[in-house]
Amino acid sequence: MRIEHFLLPKDRVAYLSAGATMLDAITHLERCNYSAIPVIDETGKYIGTLSEGDLLWKLKNTPGLTFDNLDTIPVTQIKKRIHHECVQLGADLDDMLQLAADQNFVPVVADDGLFIGIIRRRDIIEYYTRNITD
Structure with missing residues:
Protein backbone atom coordinates (compact mmCIF):
# COMPACT_ATOMS: atom_id res chain seq x y z
CA MET A 1 0.00 0.00 0.00
CA ARG A 2 1.13 3.53 -0.75
CA ILE A 3 0.52 6.68 1.26
CA GLU A 4 -1.57 8.15 -1.57
CA HIS A 5 -4.33 5.79 -0.40
CA PHE A 6 -4.75 7.92 2.73
CA LEU A 7 -4.24 11.36 1.14
CA LEU A 8 -6.86 14.04 1.74
CA PRO A 9 -6.05 16.46 -1.10
CA LYS A 10 -5.30 20.14 -0.56
CA ASP A 11 -8.62 21.25 -2.05
CA ARG A 12 -10.41 19.40 0.78
CA VAL A 13 -8.12 20.60 3.59
CA ALA A 14 -8.30 23.77 5.66
CA TYR A 15 -4.97 25.60 5.74
CA LEU A 16 -3.59 29.09 6.29
CA SER A 17 -1.47 31.22 4.04
CA ALA A 18 1.71 32.69 5.49
CA GLY A 19 0.11 36.14 5.17
CA ALA A 20 -2.69 35.25 7.60
CA THR A 21 -2.97 36.91 10.99
CA MET A 22 -3.52 35.44 14.40
CA LEU A 23 -7.18 36.46 14.18
CA ASP A 24 -7.48 34.67 10.82
CA ALA A 25 -5.97 31.55 12.39
CA ILE A 26 -8.37 31.53 15.34
CA THR A 27 -11.35 32.13 13.07
CA HIS A 28 -10.27 29.39 10.66
CA LEU A 29 -9.62 26.86 13.44
CA GLU A 30 -13.01 27.58 14.96
CA ARG A 31 -14.77 27.24 11.61
CA CYS A 32 -13.16 23.93 10.64
CA ASN A 33 -13.07 22.54 14.19
CA TYR A 34 -9.35 21.68 13.94
CA SER A 35 -6.86 21.90 16.81
CA ALA A 36 -3.97 22.53 14.39
CA ILE A 37 -3.69 23.72 10.80
CA PRO A 38 -1.01 23.65 8.08
CA VAL A 39 0.57 26.94 7.01
CA ILE A 40 1.61 27.42 3.38
CA ASP A 41 3.82 30.15 1.92
CA GLU A 42 3.00 32.30 -1.11
CA THR A 43 4.56 29.74 -3.46
CA GLY A 44 2.40 26.89 -2.09
CA LYS A 45 5.11 25.26 0.02
CA TYR A 46 4.39 23.80 3.44
CA ILE A 47 6.15 25.87 6.11
CA GLY A 48 4.73 24.43 9.32
CA THR A 49 1.69 23.64 11.41
CA LEU A 50 0.09 26.11 13.79
CA SER A 51 -1.78 24.76 16.82
CA GLU A 52 -4.29 26.17 19.27
CA GLY A 53 -1.60 25.89 21.92
CA ASP A 54 0.77 28.03 19.86
CA LEU A 55 -1.90 30.71 19.67
CA LEU A 56 -2.63 30.58 23.40
CA TRP A 57 1.06 30.80 24.35
CA LYS A 58 1.50 33.77 22.01
CA LEU A 59 -1.47 35.52 23.61
CA LYS A 60 -0.22 34.77 27.13
CA ASN A 61 3.39 35.79 26.50
CA THR A 62 2.88 38.98 24.47
CA PRO A 63 2.29 42.07 26.62
CA GLY A 64 -0.54 44.20 25.31
CA LEU A 65 -1.88 41.51 22.99
CA THR A 66 -5.65 41.12 23.38
CA PHE A 67 -8.48 39.74 21.30
CA ASP A 68 -8.94 43.27 19.98
CA ASN A 69 -5.55 43.41 18.23
CA LEU A 70 -4.97 39.82 17.10
CA ASP A 71 -5.17 41.03 13.50
CA THR A 72 -1.78 42.75 13.94
CA ILE A 73 0.20 39.52 14.48
CA PRO A 74 1.18 37.51 11.38
CA VAL A 75 1.07 33.74 11.86
CA THR A 76 4.70 33.59 10.76
CA GLN A 77 5.63 35.44 13.99
CA ILE A 78 4.04 32.83 16.23
CA LYS A 79 6.48 30.36 17.73
CA LYS A 80 5.51 26.77 17.10
CA ARG A 81 6.04 24.65 20.20
CA ILE A 82 5.93 21.37 18.28
CA HIS A 83 7.53 20.81 14.90
CA HIS A 84 5.16 18.79 12.72
CA GLU A 85 7.09 16.74 10.19
CA CYS A 86 5.81 16.32 6.66
CA VAL A 87 6.34 13.47 4.21
CA GLN A 88 6.90 13.46 0.50
CA LEU A 89 4.26 11.74 -1.58
CA GLY A 90 6.65 8.92 -2.49
CA ALA A 91 7.75 8.22 1.09
CA ASP A 92 7.61 4.78 2.63
CA LEU A 93 4.38 3.90 4.39
CA ASP A 94 6.35 3.09 7.57
CA ASP A 95 7.81 6.62 7.66
CA MET A 96 4.34 8.14 7.44
CA LEU A 97 2.96 5.79 10.10
CA GLN A 98 5.73 6.77 12.53
CA LEU A 99 4.82 10.43 12.13
CA ALA A 100 1.09 9.72 12.44
CA ALA A 101 1.70 8.10 15.82
CA ASP A 102 2.75 11.51 17.18
CA GLN A 103 0.70 13.92 15.04
CA ASN A 104 -3.05 14.24 14.42
CA PHE A 105 -2.24 14.61 10.75
CA VAL A 106 0.79 14.34 8.53
CA PRO A 107 1.26 17.07 5.90
CA VAL A 108 2.16 15.66 2.47
CA VAL A 109 4.36 17.52 0.02
CA ALA A 110 5.56 16.95 -3.53
CA ASP A 111 9.27 16.52 -4.26
CA ASP A 112 9.61 20.30 -4.61
CA GLY A 113 8.00 20.97 -1.20
CA LEU A 114 4.60 22.03 -2.54
CA PHE A 115 1.79 21.21 -0.14
CA ILE A 116 -0.55 18.64 -1.68
CA GLY A 117 -2.67 17.54 1.29
CA ILE A 118 -2.69 15.71 4.59
CA ILE A 119 -3.04 12.23 5.96
CA ARG A 120 -5.26 12.13 9.02
CA ARG A 121 -4.43 9.73 11.83
CA TYR A 128 -6.59 -0.68 9.85
CA THR A 129 -9.57 -1.31 12.13
CA ARG A 130 -11.70 -2.30 9.10
CA ASN A 131 -8.99 -4.47 7.59
CA ILE A 132 -7.47 -6.28 10.56
CA THR A 133 -8.06 -9.98 10.41
CA ASP A 134 -7.39 -12.52 13.14
Missing part, protein backbone atom coordinates in the same frame (compact mmCIF):
# COMPACT_ATOMS: atom_id res chain seq x y z
CA ARG A 122 -8.14 9.02 12.15
CA ASP A 123 -8.29 7.71 8.56
CA ILE A 124 -5.32 5.42 9.17
CA ILE A 125 -6.86 3.99 12.33
CA GLU A 126 -10.22 3.48 10.61
CA TYR A 127 -8.56 1.72 7.66
Whole structure:
Protein backbone atom coordinates (compact mmCIF):
# COMPACT_ATOMS: atom_id res chain seq x y z
CA MET A 1 0.00 0.00 0.00
CA ARG A 2 1.13 3.53 -0.75
CA ILE A 3 0.52 6.68 1.26
CA GLU A 4 -1.57 8.15 -1.57
CA HIS A 5 -4.33 5.79 -0.40
CA PHE A 6 -4.75 7.92 2.73
CA LEU A 7 -4.24 11.36 1.14
CA LEU A 8 -6.86 14.04 1.74
CA PRO A 9 -6.05 16.46 -1.10
CA LYS A 10 -5.30 20.14 -0.56
CA ASP A 11 -8.62 21.25 -2.05
CA ARG A 12 -10.41 19.40 0.78
CA VAL A 13 -8.12 20.60 3.59
CA ALA A 14 -8.30 23.77 5.66
CA TYR A 15 -4.97 25.60 5.74
CA LEU A 16 -3.59 29.09 6.29
CA SER A 17 -1.47 31.22 4.04
CA ALA A 18 1.71 32.69 5.49
CA GLY A 19 0.11 36.14 5.17
CA ALA A 20 -2.69 35.25 7.60
CA THR A 21 -2.97 36.91 10.99
CA MET A 22 -3.52 35.44 14.40
CA LEU A 23 -7.18 36.46 14.18
CA ASP A 24 -7.48 34.67 10.82
CA ALA A 25 -5.97 31.55 12.39
CA ILE A 26 -8.37 31.53 15.34
CA THR A 27 -11.35 32.13 13.07
CA HIS A 28 -10.27 29.39 10.66
CA LEU A 29 -9.62 26.86 13.44
CA GLU A 30 -13.01 27.58 14.96
CA ARG A 31 -14.77 27.24 11.61
CA CYS A 32 -13.16 23.93 10.64
CA ASN A 33 -13.07 22.54 14.19
CA TYR A 34 -9.35 21.68 13.94
CA SER A 35 -6.86 21.90 16.81
CA ALA A 36 -3.97 22.53 14.39
CA ILE A 37 -3.69 23.72 10.80
CA PRO A 38 -1.01 23.65 8.08
CA VAL A 39 0.57 26.94 7.01
CA ILE A 40 1.61 27.42 3.38
CA ASP A 41 3.82 30.15 1.92
CA GLU A 42 3.00 32.30 -1.11
CA THR A 43 4.56 29.74 -3.46
CA GLY A 44 2.40 26.89 -2.09
CA LYS A 45 5.11 25.26 0.02
CA TYR A 46 4.39 23.80 3.44
CA ILE A 47 6.15 25.87 6.11
CA GLY A 48 4.73 24.43 9.32
CA THR A 49 1.69 23.64 11.41
CA LEU A 50 0.09 26.11 13.79
CA SER A 51 -1.78 24.76 16.82
CA GLU A 52 -4.29 26.17 19.27
CA GLY A 53 -1.60 25.89 21.92
CA ASP A 54 0.77 28.03 19.86
CA LEU A 55 -1.90 30.71 19.67
CA LEU A 56 -2.63 30.58 23.40
CA TRP A 57 1.06 30.80 24.35
CA LYS A 58 1.50 33.77 22.01
CA LEU A 59 -1.47 35.52 23.61
CA LYS A 60 -0.22 34.77 27.13
CA ASN A 61 3.39 35.79 26.50
CA THR A 62 2.88 38.98 24.47
CA PRO A 63 2.29 42.07 26.62
CA GLY A 64 -0.54 44.20 25.31
CA LEU A 65 -1.88 41.51 22.99
CA THR A 66 -5.65 41.12 23.38
CA PHE A 67 -8.48 39.74 21.30
CA ASP A 68 -8.94 43.27 19.98
CA ASN A 69 -5.55 43.41 18.23
CA LEU A 70 -4.97 39.82 17.10
CA ASP A 71 -5.17 41.03 13.50
CA THR A 72 -1.78 42.75 13.94
CA ILE A 73 0.20 39.52 14.48
CA PRO A 74 1.18 37.51 11.38
CA VAL A 75 1.07 33.74 11.86
CA THR A 76 4.70 33.59 10.76
CA GLN A 77 5.63 35.44 13.99
CA ILE A 78 4.04 32.83 16.23
CA LYS A 79 6.48 30.36 17.73
CA LYS A 80 5.51 26.77 17.10
CA ARG A 81 6.04 24.65 20.20
CA ILE A 82 5.93 21.37 18.28
CA HIS A 83 7.53 20.81 14.90
CA HIS A 84 5.16 18.79 12.72
CA GLU A 85 7.09 16.74 10.19
CA CYS A 86 5.81 16.32 6.66
CA VAL A 87 6.34 13.47 4.21
CA GLN A 88 6.90 13.46 0.50
CA LEU A 89 4.26 11.74 -1.58
CA GLY A 90 6.65 8.92 -2.49
CA ALA A 91 7.75 8.22 1.09
CA ASP A 92 7.61 4.78 2.63
CA LEU A 93 4.38 3.90 4.39
CA ASP A 94 6.35 3.09 7.57
CA ASP A 95 7.81 6.62 7.66
CA MET A 96 4.34 8.14 7.44
CA LEU A 97 2.96 5.79 10.10
CA GLN A 98 5.73 6.77 12.53
CA LEU A 99 4.82 10.43 12.13
CA ALA A 100 1.09 9.72 12.44
CA ALA A 101 1.70 8.10 15.82
CA ASP A 102 2.75 11.51 17.18
CA GLN A 103 0.70 13.92 15.04
CA ASN A 104 -3.05 14.24 14.42
CA PHE A 105 -2.24 14.61 10.75
CA VAL A 106 0.79 14.34 8.53
CA PRO A 107 1.26 17.07 5.90
CA VAL A 108 2.16 15.66 2.47
CA VAL A 109 4.36 17.52 0.02
CA ALA A 110 5.56 16.95 -3.53
CA ASP A 111 9.27 16.52 -4.26
CA ASP A 112 9.61 20.30 -4.61
CA GLY A 113 8.00 20.97 -1.20
CA LEU A 114 4.60 22.03 -2.54
CA PHE A 115 1.79 21.21 -0.14
CA ILE A 116 -0.55 18.64 -1.68
CA GLY A 117 -2.67 17.54 1.29
CA ILE A 118 -2.69 15.71 4.59
CA ILE A 119 -3.04 12.23 5.96
CA ARG A 120 -5.26 12.13 9.02
CA ARG A 121 -4.43 9.73 11.83
CA ARG A 122 -8.14 9.02 12.15
CA ASP A 123 -8.29 7.71 8.56
CA ILE A 124 -5.32 5.42 9.17
CA ILE A 125 -6.86 3.99 12.33
CA GLU A 126 -10.22 3.48 10.61
CA TYR A 127 -8.56 1.72 7.66
CA TYR A 128 -6.59 -0.68 9.85
CA THR A 129 -9.57 -1.31 12.13
CA ARG A 130 -11.70 -2.30 9.10
CA ASN A 131 -8.99 -4.47 7.59
CA ILE A 132 -7.47 -6.28 10.56
CA THR A 133 -8.06 -9.98 10.41
CA ASP A 134 -7.39 -12.52 13.14
